[in-house]
Amino acid sequence: MIGRDAELAALLAAVRHAPSVVFVEGQAGVGKTRLVSEFAAACRDRRVVMGTCHPLPEAFPYGVLLDCLSQCGDGLDDPGPVTGALRAHLPELADRLPPAPPALGDPDAERHRMFRAVRDLLRALGPTVLVLDDLHWADEETRQVLRFVMASPPPGLSIVATYRREDLPAGTPLGRVVHVPHGRHLVLRPFDAADVRAMIDAIVGAEVTSEGFAEAVLRETAGLPFVVEETVRALRDPVRDVRADGDLAQRLLDGIDVPVLVADAVRERIRALPDAARSVVEAAAVLGVPETAEVIGAVAGEAEHLVDSGVLVEETPNRYGFRHGVARRVVRASLPGPRRRELHERAVAVLSGLDPAPLARLAAHAKAAGMTGEWLRYCELAAEAAEEAKDAATAVDLLSAVLGDPGLSVEDTNRLATRLCGYALTGLPGGVVTARVEGLLADPRLAPDVRGEVHLWFGLLLQRETGAVVRGAEELAQAVDLLADQPERTARGLAAMAGPYLGTASVAENRAALGRVERIVDHLPTPALRVALLATTLGGRLVLGDPSAWERVAQLPSPADVRDPDEVHHLARAHCNLADACSWIGHYGRAREFLRTGIALAERVAADYVVGTAEATAVRLDWLCGRWAGLEQRIDRLVATYGNLLLTTDLHLTRGWLAAARGEWVRAEEAFQAAGAHQVFPVGVSAAGGMAGMLLSRGQAAAAEEHIERGVAVLRSKGAWVWSGDILPQAVDCYLAVGRVDAARQVVAETAAGLSGVDAPLARAALTACRARLAASEDRDDAERLYREAIDLHRELGLSYRATQLAEQAEGAARTDAAVLDALARSYDALGATVDAARCRHRIRSTGATTPSRRGRRGYGSELSPREQDVARLLAGGHTNREIAQALFLSRRTVEEYVVKVRRKLNASSRHDVHF
Structure with missing residues (x-):
């Protein structure tokens, strides 16, 4: 039983103070019967007699009371003479009741004797609880008897009655107000979202229900337990389906048949x-x-x-x-x-007579009524209203429905198809939206120029989604061919194709393609179109490390001077693209400035996709700059919101970095694989570096080498050494670990040459660190100088975590000072870098040195200590004791002791029950 502990406790408390009466009120399906059934099972110190009223056309007089009393023959103790009046009504008790008294001849007197007989028989039962379910269906004689009994109740009697107020024949359960000693009135409310979620988990037998699914079920069922249960049991695969979230959860519920029992009721x-x-x-x-x-x-x-x-x-x-x-x-x-x-x-x-008229609803009603002309008119009006309200998803849904009508004219089809494509790019595209735009390509009614626009928008949508990079480029190429007489549209397609983030084109080819697009900018007819192209070309040039990009940024209008919504939208995209480019090459302060402006502009016009890209960039910036608090929760939220979009590769990369620093290797590996699964640069290169770094920390140099070779191959083929900052240090460490010193020197030399004339602060800082690493085995003084320079460069960039790692490397290259290592461990702890902190403490222990405790107290009582928190988090992630020992640089025996403590403090019956 879910969510009724307080009501059950109230019932049990009431019957301990007999005589008492408890009314339990609630609408159909709210769980009244279940509650009193649980109560009857829990009430072990007295007899419980249960009866149910039924919705009969003409209820039997005293029906439910006679049903209850007929069960009580073995409990009667000295029934009084008046109870003989019940012999004819209770043949089951005839041998236990006194002889029937002579008839009185007066109906009122007979009725009064009947009432007294019922009360006396209840007295003869001793301590008893009479449970009457669905009292709203009781006959009037039963109500009158109950009022009579309650006016002077037997000392050991408690009555519990359930009812629905909406089905009462009068205003109160007994037809009038009755005052009784120890009376209680409980009202069962429908479940809230937490109770619904708990009930669904109980039905499927596992704690797997998503918050979004529980909320969708709550909306559909109003929290009525009976309806919740029947709805969940009607799912095709409950254990799988209840994990769904967002729109998918609602679609699953919409797709099931109404449960038979609910429909019948x-x-x-x-x-x-x-x-x-x-x-x-x-x-x-x-x-x-x-x-x-x-x-x-x-x-x-x-x-x-x-x-x-x-x-x-x-x-x-x-x-x-x-x-x-x-x-x-x-x-x-x-x-x-x-x-x-x-x-x-x-x-x-x-x-239609309301002001304002509900246009979308009018469209739906017109369609259902077969009013085709009105349906088209209201759909267009509703789409326009949705666009003005920045609700692109609704606009897309409305126009998609109309375009799916085979009876739509050619003129209307082409006009609405063009509008649909524009709507699809203003909001958050999803698989459904993209599929609808794709579906237009099969429509024979499209004119060639409109078909070209559909190819253009479809290609752009595919670029925003994961796994469709190559096909997106193909669609854009077809669009450019079909739109040759529309230079502004052609330029948009060319700009998307020129972007360096996607495809296998070299940096030189990307620069040339960007140059061709830039030559068109000044000839475009509107400021919005010019800013739209600059948004792509400026970010593209900057992420390639082209110093001239900063001069070109001046071509953007000032945010204060822009009023047109389209121009604001594209200016927001330009600033967020520049922020993203800055975050990759190492201009982190400028990245935050562009983000602030870009987000403010995007929020002015509700450009959700632009805000999404900005939030993903902000997450990566916060990781790089050591602001890790709450980062995992932000990533979870953003992945749930933008799950089908290409920007999630960036989020997976940051999740991988964070998990690797905490020793959560399974999660880190999954995240790095998700980040590198598509040809998105430089995310894929950085993911290869992250995976290799994690494997090196576990002593798996050969496995790390495969990832390094793949990432370095991309840098060489594209000539994109500007993106080497997140893989070059791992490449050098890996090559040295497997004895390939020449390969380490070669990649450093190639990077140095590739960075000539390139604006790449991060890559240059990483290059200096790699030179220090190479010098460590040859010239200690030179190594110390290079390490100091590399640490300073990283600190100037705000990269506290990487600066701390370099300080640790420098310490290892020079000497092993326990005090320095202890300070580094504390720096790692402040960040949340579990593995690095544990490594420093392991190195301290290996020297035989001890460090003083900085805590004022030695024990944590029932709370988890910091080390126990690390163990709990890794346990919750499914790590074995061996993996935990490796991550935290502890012995297996020590980990086993920590696991026992964690389970005890978290009251977990097994390691699989640890949630943290």
Whole structure:
């Protein structure tokens, strides 16, 4: 049982103070029966007798009471003479009851004797709990007997009664207010999201339900446990499906059939309604969303009986809707086609008179009513409104639906196809959006120039997604061929193809292609088009380390002077692209300045994709500059938001760096593989360096060499030594570890030559560090000088983590000073670099030196110590004791002791139950 601990405790407490009465109120499906069943099982110190009222056309007099009393023959103790009046009603107890008294001849007197007999029989049972479920269906005689008993209850009797207020024949459970000693009234509320999530986990047998799925189920079921359970059991693969999040979670729920038991319960209630109330419910089902009484009444043609049915509820002041979405689906599906169409026609007539008119809803109702012309008109108006509200996804959905209509004219098809492509690029594209744009290419109604535009936008969308780089370039090439007479569109395609981030073209080829595009910029007809091209070419030149890019940045307009939304959008993209380029080559301060401006501009026009790229860049900047607090949670959020876009490769790279520094090697390997899975540069090169560095820290130099060779091969083939900062140090370390000193010297020499005349602060700092590493075995003085220079360069760039690593390397090259190593370990601890801190402490222990404890107290009590936190995090990541020992430079025996402590403090029955 989920979420009812307080109510169960209240029931148990009430019966300990007999005589007592507890009413349990709640709507259908909220869990009243389950609660009293759990209560009956938990109430072990007294007899519990349960009975259920039934929805019969004419209820049997005293029916539920007689059902309950018939179960109690073995518990009777000295029933009084008056109980003989029940012999004819309770044949099961005839041998235990006194003889029936003579008839009185007065119906009122007979009735009074009957009431007394019931009360006396309950007294004869001793300490007893009488549980009456669904009291709203009880007959009037039963209610009167209960009022009589409660007025003077037997000392050991407790009564627990459940009911639905909406189904009571009068205002109270017993028809009038009755005051009783120790009376309680419990109202069972629907579950909240946390309870829904816990219930779903209990149903599937594992804690795997995503927060988004639980929230989607809550919206669909209104948190009613019965509906939640039936809905989850209707999923095709519950264990898999409940992990879904976001839009996918809602699509999975929309795709299931309404559970049979839920549908039957709703239909039963609808059939019992009078015609007027049923019309109101049907109108609300067709309208689909909570509406005012006036709108529902106008569509239904019936203003009364709005909430009499108990099916509709007032969700907000004067806004009525269904208790849960499943009920609405059942009612709508049960409507005959002509009736449903009639209600949709009425909805169009009523909603079109509102100010402002709900355009998207009008489009949906017009389509359902078969009003094709109105559907097209409202779709276009709704798409325009969505664009003005910066809701590109809605605009795309609306126009895609219209374009899928084979009856649409050629003129309308071409006009709307062009608009659809423009909408698709203004927001966050996803697999569904891209597929819809692709689907247009198969439409024979498209004119050649429009088909060229579709190829252009489709190619650009593919570039934003993962795994479609080559195909995106092919689409752009087709667009350029078809749009030869439209220079501004051609330039957009050429600019995208010239970008150095994608494809295998060399740096020289990228520069030449960028130059061809730049020659077009001044001839474009509008400022927005000029800024759109500069957004691509400026970032492209800068990430290649071209010093002339800084002079070209002056061609961008000042943010304060830009008003046109399109121009603002592209200026935001330009600043964020420049921030990204700066973050790759080492201008971190400038990167943050561009980010601030770019994000502010993007938020002015709700350019979500631009904000996404900026956030991914900011995450990588924070990693590089040692701002790791909360970084993993930010990455999780961004990956969930932009999961289908190319920018997630950047996020996976940062996740890999972070996990490797913490010793979470499984997660790091998965992240580096995800980052390097596509031809996105320089992400792939950096991912190869990150993977190699992690493998080297584990002593796997041969495996690291494979990644180094792949990354260095890319640098050579593209001539992109400007991107070597994240792989060159690992390459030199790897080559030296496998005895390839000549290869180490060669890659350093190639980098030095490749950086001639290139703006690349990070790569130059890394090159200096590699020269120090090579000098360490030959000239100590030269090595110390180069290490000092490299450390200073990294600190000037703000790279605290890499500067600390270089200081540790320099210490190892010169001597082993325990105090210095201890200071370095503390620097690593401040960052959260678990593996590096553990390595420094291991080196201290290897010298035999000790360092003083800086803590004021020695114990952590029930809290985890810092080392126990490291072990807990690695345990939660699925690492074995051997892997934990390797990551933290501890013995297996020490790790085993830590694992025992962690499990005890976290109350985990096994290592697999550790969550941290």
